[in-house]
Amino acid sequence: MYNPDRTMNVTVGGELCDYITWWRNRITCKTPPGNNVSTVDIIISVNDVATNEFRRYDVFDRHIITAGFEYKDPTLRGMFPHYGPIAGGTSIILHGTDLDSGSKRKVTIGATECKIERVKDTFLECISSPVNSSFEGQSLQVKLTTDNVEVPFTSANDSASTFTYKPDPVIGSIVPVEAYVSVEPIIINATGFNLDSVATPMMVTQVTSSEQPYEHEKIEKACVVASGGQQMTCSGPSLANFSVLSATDLQAHDKPITAHITFKMDGLDLPRPVDGKPGYFTFNYRLELWVDRFPDEGIEVDFWQPVVKIGGKLFNVLINSTLLSIRVDSVDGACSVTEIKSDCIVCTLTSSSWDDNSPHQLDVVYGNRVYPVGNITLVKFVAKKPVTWSYQGAIAGIIVAVLLVFVVGVGFALHWRLRLNKTKPPVYFVDFENRNVGNHASDGGESPRYQETTGCVTINGVAMAAFQLDKETKAILEADKLLFNRELLVLGPVVGQGHFGCVYRGTLELQGKDEVLRVAIKTLHNNSRGGDSDSQQFLKEALIMKDFNHENVLPLIGLCVDERDGLMVITPYMKYGDLHSYLRDEKNSPTLKDLITFGIHVAKGMEYLAHLKFVHRDLAARNCMLSEDLVVRIADFGLSRDIYERDYYSEQDRKTKLPVKWMSPESLEAGVYDHKTDVWSYGVLLWELITRGTAPYAHVDNWDVLNFLKDGRRMQQPYFCPDQLYEIMLQCWELDPEKRPTFARLATDVASVITNLEKKNEDKRISLNVTYVNCPRPNTADVENR
Structure with missing residues (x-):
């Protein structure tokens, strides 16, 4: 009731509300019991008389809050789940009515608090606390108190309000650990113990963005536990569900995409990292294989050496895979795999029980996929009949006669050749004063590499330079398996004229591997004016490539040294030749996306070379x-040097005609070469790509290039060039080398040009799929003030 002796009175439903705290702008009080009336008034009365200098004013006021307070009786009807691990972390949902009434709530499991996370009118969520192992198996009462009053359970079943602590779950393995990208849904089975201790187990799959290595995305999926608690089935997400992996990313991958899988078992994240093992399972999303079929009639296989070769693509995903099997007539593993390459599988039949002269079906089995290849027929090839002694005698007589005729012929030819040499001056096939072959390097004309030429003679002629390796170099090459015997190398037609001599197309047999590679063979003429110094320089520049191992850098396959044929450098054969010739050839139809992709390849290759402290010095298309698969590889390391080598040029090198229109101002002015000068050349290369090999600075004389650049003028933006790509070119052409980007940044920035064009497509002039032609701007200057 109202108390006139108090300066402050608060009544709720006519009964005094005992205040607990009283502040200038707030009163907290404890409500009296209700009288079965749901809604009552709140009355606040103030009777404060001035008594001293601190209380100078009389305050008399009374305020009524009509229906300001409502009495409710919260009740509990049930809960879920009724069990969880002793590690805690179980989300328990209490169901009832008016559960959000009152100001102070507490949930306990036995004597242990269950931390409240959410409260609504009809439910309350709390998280169980961890307990020690002594609680394992105990069923404890769950209680909810509101304002220190216990909320009753309306269920007559006592077990409806109990919670049982169970032993912590353990997960030991998952199967499968791989699945195809295209398969939906992916079903994963986990094996362990006490898996049924958790009512709602969740599998968490995490993938990482291919562009941002620190950007991760997780997707949770519910699992179903089998009876007994030792098996659990989960539905895994498709890669298409992840936003950090775009469709373009998926198409660009040529290797499995790795995901990390963990299991959220209430308060436990499994597996636990123990004994150096990571706290996750590794799962690989496999790409679809491409397996070539045998001809309809099948292939014949030697019965005595039953080796089978299977062609295709993306076989690198099979390396070290336990899911690969070669099946013959439905027998798994009947052909044992001995070698796997990206485009080839080699296997050997493991049994001699197969019938010969009858077809047998061969399939590639990878996981749950079967790829029919075709029929194989085992054939017992008959060895050739040995030659009898009488035949051998006749053959020997013929050989001796032929040799006599050959010797006489050679002697006659040498006699006439000596007479001719006395009256005819020697002929030099290659002038090595300019190793960039005349004006091609400096003027940007057609590249001579891999083109038909009459400037070389065949290997059987006299143009090859005799050469011998020193013992130390020979030992190094043999240790690295880079020295090949002459009989393994077959030279075909001349396909071009290089800096030191001729380039041949040929083949190289890999000894012991029954494999033949298509290669390019570079040779040095013996009439080079540099003599042995040219040979040593030729060898040195070839060895620069020895340790290169990058997709976008042309590697060295090896060397061949022969007393008669001299030094030969062996590299992979590139079907389309040099990039500049490809761009200028109107028969080719590269799209804008292809041209920008070529630029990405070069940036990645140069990033690799920069990491190895190499400066190219002659980077150009x-x-x-x-x-053949349109991958660009940086080549021609004739001007490359280790960045720490102080003496860049020998006396002969100083006569080299330099590619001035690709060189930076500091290279032209002071002979400085470093990674930043290569970046300048890269900008010119981008311009070459977008103009399909048009000569840079076509209207500027070589002698005027330096002044032109120092005046701040740069090449104009090609008409179809995206603005973002031209901005990258201008960054490469910064006069201050420190302001030029690194190749690592260029690889990312140029790639983003494609991404942005695909996403935004704001510039209506530009389409990534447009076919480019040679398109210099007509009647316009080639340069502009920046």
Whole structure:
């Protein structure tokens, strides 16, 4: 009731509300019991008389809050789940009515608090606390108190309000650990113990963005536990569900995409990292294989050496895989795999019980996929009949006669050749004063590499330079398996004229591997004016490539040294030759996306070379090669040097005609070469790509290039060039080398040009799929003030 002796009175439903705290702008009080009336008034009365200098004013007021307070009786009807691990972390949902009434709530499991996370009118969520192992198996009462009053359970079943602590779960393995990208849904089975201790187990799959290595995304999926608690089935997400992996990313991958799988078992994240093992399972999303079929009639296989070769693509995903099997007539593993390459599988039949002269079906089995290849027929090839002694005698007589005729013929030819040499001056096939072959390097004309030429003679002629390796170099090459015997190398037609001599197309037999590679063979003429110094320089520049191992850098396959044929450098054969010739050839139809992708390849290759402390010094489209699958590989390391080598040029090198229109101002002015000068050349290469090999600074004389650049003028933006790509070119052409980007940044920035064009497509002039032609701007200057 109202108390006139108090300066402050608060009544709720006519009964005094005992205040607990009283502040200038707030009163907290404890409500009296209700009288079965749901809604009552709140009355606040103030009777404060001035008594001293601190209380100078009389305050008399009374305020009524009509229906300001409502009495409720919260009740509990049930809960879920009724069990969880002793590690805690179980989300328990209490169901009832008016559960959000009152100001202070507490949930306990036995004597242990269950931390409240959410409260609504009809439910309350709390998280169980961890307990020690002594609680394992105990069923404890769950209680909810509101304002220190216990909320009753309306269920007559006592077990409806109990919670049982169970032993912690353990997960030991998952199967499968691989699945195809295209398969939906992916079903994963986990094996362990006490898996049924958790009512709602969750599998968490995490993938990482291919562009941002620190950007991760997780997707949770519920699992179903089998009876007994030792098996659990989960539905895994498709890669298409992850936003950090775009469709373009998926198409660009040529290797499995790795995901990390963990299991959220209430308060436990499994597996636990123990004994150096990571706290996750590794799962690989496999790409679809491409397996070539045998001809309809099948193939014949030697019964005595039953080796089978299977062609295709993306076989690198099979390396070290336990899911690969070669099946013959439905027998798994009947052909034992001995070698796997990206485009080839080699296997040997493991049994001699197969019938010969009858077809047998061969299939490639990978996981749950079967790829029919075709029929094989075992054939017992008959050895040739040995030659009898009488035949051998006749053959020997013929050989001796032929040799006599050959010796007489050679002697006669040498006699006439000596007479001719006395009256005819020697002929030099290659002038090595300019190793960039005349004006091609400096003027940007057609590249001579991999083109038909009459400037070389065949290997059987006299143009090859005799050469011998020193013992130390020979030992190094043999240790690295880079020295090949002459009989393994077959030279075909001349396909071009290089800096030191001729380039041949040929083949190289890999000894012991029953494999033949298509290669390019570079040779040195013996009439080079540099003599032995040219040979040593030729060898040195070939060995620069020895340790290169990158997709976008042309590697060295090996060397061949023969007393008669001299030094030969062996590299992979590039079907489309040099990039500049490919761009200029109107028969080719590269799209804008292809041209920008070529630029990405070069940036990645140069990033690799920069990491190895190498400076190229002659980066241009003519010095990049293009493979059959349109992958650019940086080549021509004739001007490359280790960045720490102080003496860049020998006396002969100083006569070299330099590619001035690709060189930076500091290279032209002071002879400085470093990674930043290569970046300048890269900008010119991008311009070559977008103009399909048009000569840079076409209207500027070589002698005027330096002044032109120092005046701040740069080449104009090609008409179809995206603005973002031209901005990258201008960054490469910064006069201050420190302001030029690194190749690592260029690889990312140029790639983003494609991404942005695909996403935004704001510039209506530009389409990534447009076919480019040679398109210099007509009647316009080639340069502009920046």
